[in-house]
Amino acid sequence: MYNLEKEIYLGNSKNVYNKSDGISIIETEYQNKVYEGWHSHKNAHITLFLKGGTIEKRKKENFSVSPGTVLFYHSDELHLNQNTLFPSKNINIEIDENHFNEFEITEEILKKGTADTVKTKLFILKIYNECLIGDVFSKDSINMLFANLASNQNYLEQFSKCPNWVNSLYELLNDCWSENPSLNELSKILNINPISISKHFPKYFGCTLGEYIRRLKIDRSLTLMQQPSSSLTEISFECGFADQSHFIRTFKHQTGFSPKKFRDL
Known part of the structure; x- marks a missing residue:
């Protein structure tokens, strides 16, 4: 040992x-x-x-x-x-x-x-x-x-004490990470007023809805980036970005690296 x-x-x-x-x-x-x-x-x-x-x-x-x-x-x-x-x-x-x-x-x-x-x-x-x-x-x-x-030490505790709709929202966002659901669409699915979601989302997720979804997309792209056969265009599409340029900008903002430089690590 x-x-x-x-x-x-x-x-x-x-x-x-x-x-x-x-x-x-x-x-x-x-x-x-x-x-x-x-x-x-x-x-x-x-x-x-x-x-x-x-x-x-x-x-x-x-x-x-x-x-x-x-x-x-x-x-x-x-x-x-x-x-x-x-x-x-x-x-x-x-x-x-x-x-x-x-x-x-x-x-x-x-x-x-x-x-x-x-x-x-x-x-x-x-x-x-x-x-x-x-x-x-x-x-x-x-x-x-x-x-x-x-400082993110209460992450799990926040979800353990939250309303049921917050857990449902968490599961929904993590299941549809490659899509681009709007606040109104999520509101209808959860049967929760969009104002209530807007008000409480930062408390439980630590960021805005858009930031959270972008994090999920970039997180999933990290694995796809390890597949040499996948082009940036294909990864952009699979992760639900509008185009390759949008993917590159978001990737660099979230990680500090351009997709090309990340692949070379």
């Missing part, structure tokens, strides 16, 4: 960025088979899987990992990986203990914040993009993105 030190991962750590005190961003690739036994990491971290996949086992749960999967790891949390596909690639956002204290949050609070996996993966990409930009504003930008992510 291995306990891995700061910024050390089983694969090849291609790039390590320290653009913010207490937060490291590690780009890791897996080209060949690595150690498949139980191991842990000194620091808590969040991982976004970009390519490939694996079966991850923990003491009480297992995960089937594919491109777009986001997982949170507590410090010293035991896990192992098997049946890894090659090549695989992921981005790790690693936070040391002092940074948790500085932001006055705990690992559990951050884990709750990452429960909104769509928002989390888009924020990870924005943090990663700030590392690649690497100018005088990057450190503060990364800290602000991290603080925003950690």
Whole structure:
């Protein structure tokens, strides 16, 4: 059993960025088979899987990992990986203990914040993009993105205490993510006044209706982008964008990357 030190991962750590005190961003690739036994990491971290996949086992749960999967790891949390596909690639956002204290949050609070996996993966990409930009504003930008992510700790609790129509709306939007439902159309389906939806939507979803739907579309496009045979035009159409230009603008706004640059990661 291995306990891995700061910024050390089983694969090849291609790039390590320290653009913010207490937060490291590690780009890791897996080209060949690595150690498949139980191991842990000194620091808590969040991982976004970009390519490939694996079966991850923990003491009480297992995960089937594919491109777009986001997982949170507590410090010293035991896990192992098997049946890894090659090549695989992921981005790790690693936070040391002092940074948790500085932001006055705990690992559990951050884990709750990452429960909104769509928002989390888009924020990870924005943090990663700030590392690649690497100018005088990057450190503060990364800290602000991290603080925003950690502040989302009541995401699951909000849905557990919400009216029934909010859960129905959540399921409806996630089922019809490739479509473009209007507020009036959703109102008729749910039999809820559109004013009520407008008033309460930001409280439960943390953004406007349009922003939420755009996030869902870009989230689904991340997986499609890993298929070389799919053109940007085809992905734009499948995700319900008006045209390729609209898709490119929205993708860059949500992730910080152009679709072409994302494909080259």
